[in-house]
Amino acid sequence: MDYKKTQAPVSTITRDLNKLEEKTGNIYETVIICAKRANQISVELKHELNSKLEEFAYYTDNLEEVFENREQIEISRFYERLPKPSLIALQEYVDDKIYFREPDAEE
Numbered sequence: 001m002d003y004k005k006t007q008a009p010v011s012t013i014t015r016d017l018n019k020l021e022e023k024t025g026n027i028y029e030t031v032i033i034c035a036k037r038a039n040q041i042s043v044e045l046k047h048e049l050n051s052k053l054e055e056f057a058y059y060t061d062n063l064e065e066v067f068e069n070r071e072q073i074e075i076s077r078f079y080e081r082l083p084k085p086s087l088i089a090l091q092e093y094v095d096d097k098i099y100f101r102e103p104d105a106e107e
Contacts, residue, residue, distance in 0.1 A: 008091035037089035
């Protein structure tokens with residue numbers, strides 16, 4: 001998924017808890033669903049960022065040589081400005097973009 005085009009707010013906003021729990025019937029289940037999705041998003045973003053920064057990796061034995069690359073800094077700043085994974089997950093939940101199911105308790 002392209003998280004760069006998400007409509008999630010950058011800062012936290014107030015949500016109506018009654019509307020959030022309508023789909024599951026329990027606010028705690030809603031929180032667990034959003035938390036698990038936020039973890040998935042966080043892992044994906046971290047992998048994407050690391051793969052982009054790997055292009056600029058410079059391996060040397062001398063620790064005194066530190067190179068600052070403008071492109072690397074801009075990439076890092078871009079990812080810092082993205083909404084937090086928890087906010088993206090909550091927006092996906094509100095927009096019905098998250099598929100979830102309850103495992104059968106009795107089989």
